[in-house]
Amino acid sequence: MTELRITDLSVTELADRIQRREISATLLTETCLDQVGALQDRLNAFVAIRPNHVLQQAKACDEALANGLSTGPLHGIPVAVKDNYWTSDFPTTGCSKVHQGKSIGSDATAVAKLRQAGAIIIGKTNMHEWAYGATNEISANGPTRNPWNTNHITGGSSGGSGAALASRMVPAALGSDTGGSVRIPSAGCGVCGIKPTYGHVSRHGILPLSWSLDVAGPMARSARDLALLLSVIGGNDSKDPATETFAGIRSVGADGIDPSRLRLAIPSGQGFEAAADVKRTFQQALESFIGLGALVQDIEVPHMKEGFGAWNVILHSEASTYHAEFLKTSSSDYSDSVRIHLDVGRCLSATDYLKAQQYRAVFNRQVNALVSGFDALVLPTLPVTAPRIGQSQVSFGGKKISSQDSMTYVAWLANFTGHPAVSIPCGFGDNGLPVGMMLIGAAGSDFRLLEIADAFQQTTDWHLMAPKAQ
Amino acid sequence: MTELRITDLSVTELADRIQRREISATLLTETCLDQVGALQDRLNAFVAIRPNHVLQQAKACDEALANGLSTGPLHGIPVAVKDNYWTSDFPTTGCSKVHQGKSIGSDATAVAKLRQAGAIIIGKTNMHEWAYGATNEISANGPTRNPWNTNHITGGSSGGSGAALASRMVPAALGSDTGGSVRIPSAGCGVCGIKPTYGHVSRHGILPLSWSLDVAGPMARSARDLALLLSVIGGNDSKDPATETFAGIRSVGADGIDPSRLRLAIPSGQGFEAAADVKRTFQQALESFIGLGALVQDIEVPHMKEGFGAWNVILHSEASTYHAEFLKTSSSDYSDSVRIHLDVGRCLSATDYLKAQQYRAVFNRQVNALVSGFDALVLPTLPVTAPRIGQSQVSFGGKKISSQDSMTYVAWLANFTGHPAVSIPCGFGDNGLPVGMMLIGAAGSDFRLLEIADAFQQTTDWHLMAPKAQ
Numbered sequence: 001m002t003e004l005r006i007t008d009l010s011v012t013e014l015a016d017r018i019q020r021r022e023i024s025a026t027l028l029t030e031t032c033l034d035q036v037g038a039l040q041d042r043l044n045a046f047v048a049i050r051p052n053h054v055l056q057q058a059k060a061c062d063e064a065l066a067n068g069l070s071t072g073p074l075h076g077i078p079v080a081v082k083d084n085y086w087t088s089d090f091p092t093t094g095c096s097k098v099h100q101g102k103s104i105g106s107d108a109t110a111v112a113k114l115r116q117a118g119a120i121i122i123g124k125t126n127m128h129e130w131a132y133g134a135t136n137e138i139s140a141n142g143p144t145r146n147p148w149n150t151n152h153i154t155g156g157s158s159g160g161s162g163a164a165l166a167s168r169m170v171p172a173a174l175g176s177d178t179g180g181s182v183r184i185p186s187a188g189c190g191v192c193g194i195k196p197t198y199g200h201v202s203r204h205g206i207l208p209l210s211w212s213l214d215v216a217g218p219m220a221r222s223a224r225d226l227a228l229l230l231s232v233i234g235g236n237d238s239k240d241p242a243t244e245t246f247a248g249i250r251s252v253g254a255d256g257i258d259p260s261r262l263r264l265a266i267p268s269g270q271g272f273e274a275a276a277d278v279k280r281t282f283q284q285a286l287e288s289f290i291g292l293g294a295l296v297q298d299i300e301v302p303h304m305k306e307g308f309g310a311w312n313v314i315l316h317s318e319a320s321t322y323h324a325e326f327l328k329t330s331s332s333d334y335s336d337s338v339r340i341h342l343d344v345g346r347c348l349s350a351t352d353y354l355k356a357q358q359y360r361a362v363f364n365r366q367v368n369a370l371v372s373g374f375d376a377l378v379l380p381t382l383p384v385t386a387p388r389i390g391q392s393q394v395s396f397g398g399k400k401i402s403s404q405d406s407m408t409y410v411a412w413l414a415n416f417t418g419h420p421a422v423s424i425p426c427g428f429g430d431n432g433l434p435v436g437m438m439l440i441g442a443a444g445s446d447f448r449l450l451e452i453a454d455a456f457q458q459t460t461d462w463h464l465m466a467p468k469a470q
Numbered sequence: 471m472t473e474l475r476i477t478d479l480s481v482t483e484l485a486d487r488i489q490r491r492e493i494s495a496t497l498l499t500e501t502c503l504d505q506v507g508a509l510q511d512r513l514n515a516f517v518a519i520r521p522n523h524v525l526q527q528a529k530a531c532d533e534a535l536a537n538g539l540s541t542g543p544l545h546g547i548p549v550a551v552k553d554n555y556w557t558s559d560f561p562t563t564g565c566s567k568v569h570q571g572k573s574i575g576s577d578a579t580a581v582a583k584l585r586q587a588g589a590i591i592i593g594k595t596n597m598h599e600w601a602y603g604a605t606n607e608i609s610a611n612g613p614t615r616n617p618w619n620t621n622h623i624t625g626g627s628s629g630g631s632g633a634a635l636a637s638r639m640v641p642a643a644l645g646s647d648t649g650g651s652v653r654i655p656s657a658g659c660g661v662c663g664i665k666p667t668y669g670h671v672s673r674h675g676i677l678p679l680s681w682s683l684d685v686a687g688p689m690a691r692s693a694r695d696l697a698l699l700l701s702v703i704g705g706n707d708s709k710d711p712a713t714e715t716f717a718g719i720r721s722v723g724a725d726g727i728d729p730s731r732l733r734l735a736i737p738s739g740q741g742f743e744a745a746a747d748v749k750r751t752f753q754q755a756l757e758s759f760i761g762l763g764a765l766v767q768d769i770e771v772p773h774m775k776e777g778f779g780a781w782n783v784i785l786h787s788e789a790s791t792y793h794a795e796f797l798k799t800s801s802s803d804y805s806d807s808v809r810i811h812l813d814v815g816r817c818l819s820a821t822d823y824l825k826a827q828q829y830r831a832v833f834n835r836q837v838n839a840l841v842s843g844f845d846a847l848v849l850p851t852l853p854v855t856a857p858r859i860g861q862s863q864v865s866f867g868g869k870k871i872s873s874q875d876s877m878t879y880v881a882w883l884a885n886f887t888g889h890p891a892v893s894i895p896c897g898f899g900d901n902g903l904p905v906g907m908m909l910i911g912a913a914g915s916d917f918r919l920l921e922i923a924d925a926f927q928q929t930t931d932w933h934l935m936a937p938k939a940q
Contacts, residue, residue, distance in 0.1 A: 241831070313820075317820035317821070317824060318824060320820070320821055321820070321821045321824040321825055321828070324821055324825075345820065345821070346819065346821060347819075348819065348820040349816065349817075349818065349819055349820060350783075350787035350790070350791070350815065350818040350819060350820055350822060350823035351787070351790055351791045351794055351815070351816060352820060353820035353823060353824070354787060354788060354791040354823070355791055355794075358791070361711075
């Protein structure tokens, strides 16, 4: 490991040092902006950045602290925000041509909560057009490139946030997740992300993809940072009805984890295949964790194929409904790949949709019963490391599927069920690209999952590794 | 008013007299069965009845009481059950040819709760085929006839329950309501019914029509009886997820109503037109109530036409989904009118359905805001008295619409919004057929509405009047 630089520090460490005035928000923000300046052309992680505007806020943070005022636990921390969140001071385009240059003039609830906690929104990150895809190759702003190997995709749709974190441009970011879009680029870029329980974080002010699947979540470089960020952005919001029906999110536990008492399950069988190097890497990492005493059991999750089909029907139906008006006026501003998805959605009947939702209820009862017997289901986040840019297909476990489908191959499950799911780095594949480990837990166990991930990170340093290329 | 006979007594009075052993459950049940025997051929209210089976239960009730045992507040009370509720001891057909003679072998949750409270299920009542219509003319068992004039319909789809109550065959019945099916025959037959708040009563074991609109509810001859029956059948049930998300139903208030402090609203404008005799009868009845001191205000409920359209899309989409499998195998066992509805439903797209549900959310926010300012919205349940059997169209307020559409003309509103709605008799039209008054209240105010209806019934005797024909 190389010596830690300021851009390597965690949110928790940075916030603490700023509070103690060991480093200034201005220095931190300048350092982040320098890193963006050095790497943006190579990675294309950001689609909007305003250095002077941001530095003014950093100076104001420092002045406030000098006067004994702190706005909250993220005082002076630069956070990158995916381009589908409304931001009062940046355009919000979803990286679609339809919205290019458009500003909403107000903040998404999660963004407003970050600002209330003292965070500085440093810029908007690149994403898969409309979040309707998981490679981050399709974007009105061009593809995002993987910091570990710029010939490879980041995974998406929150790929810009993943690249910005891995390349040390920022210590924290926001993503959104409808079929894995927080966890996929987290795994692809070797950083950490959580898709919280459905309804835990308000989606108000986030361009929707599929409202019964969409979840907003933070991305960072450690599980502890995710817990801090989630505690800031989570909670009820009258502007997102889904948050009103969900109660019982626990605050961060102070007890910590006793690894010898953990009950972990590894799903196997159809729908859980993975490439040999990913499997091996994951298993080695897990064994080091098992060495701490956890009980691990293989389980089967039946009907993955049918569940994936129903997830697709719901996704395309809801997305087509949201996009119906835009398509009438701006059809030519859509990429072909997104427009084809929407055309599929328009062909679905009310009965197709309702049968998919009915199947979802049945499927989810089965998965709930499975999940409730364990602290977490543990599995590789992706069946492969990030494919090359332009690579149409990947092979693994005797299968040959599109790069797109390989990204959501297992990640869709937690959106379909609403369960929380965390992705953390756990090693590297044969090509030197990161491998992610996913933990899925019972509804509401978000912070418990992060505690388990933190226990793993206390004994490993995969999450501290940075791409050499920088 | 004629002298009260045993069949004229309310549930509350009957239960009390049985407990005090002034009358026996056997005498009551025999008297009810006699009334069924005398009038069934004219009214076609029941589709299944088992006298010996029912009398055995009545005898067992009497023996239990003789031994000091009472099973609950409905001990020995005969209750008629609409033919779409599962009953362990009767077939459940939904009055469709598809299910003729089929028995499920277990009870719907509401039926089981009635039995636990001591009620005797006396038989199954006629209904509109599959509950998919509001006239009760279309039924595998033939049309139900109105006890006030057998040339007229009862209104539906719980028309058999309405006819059985009005003709004093039973003191209590169950109905179900997707667009008014409890309240329409209650108004048409001059009896009382409540569509409780969505989620208040379990639908487990009730053949579904449209699950985001379907509500189970009791019917009787007084608001007090409805409160007793609702307190028995209501409450959470793990077998109906809708009941799990709804909390806050209050128990029957002991304080009673101070009429001088009531705030009532009368909706007017598009969607609230009614025939002159219905309007006049309703207004006269309301004025007698206003005489008690209530404050009454005219209000407008905007977008009734658009709301009705969205309600239709949701109804047909969900019904078509439920019926898809039956239609494949038993298409010829459907009536033409129901099959046409289902064909419409099959042509609806996922986007049609989702846009209707989105519109519902917007519409309901507006209605919630309106309703929350009042103790109740008060209006005629139906714009007309019950049309003649075979009458295809009705005219009122400058409109000419189908008899079917006149029945749901305003009743659909409370299913779309989920609000509780009560119908009680308030007089008679020019043709001598009953007129119903509907009270709609805020979600969860079910018992409050019944208290208001009870206050009305304490000073009027419309609910005590019986058809002369018997």
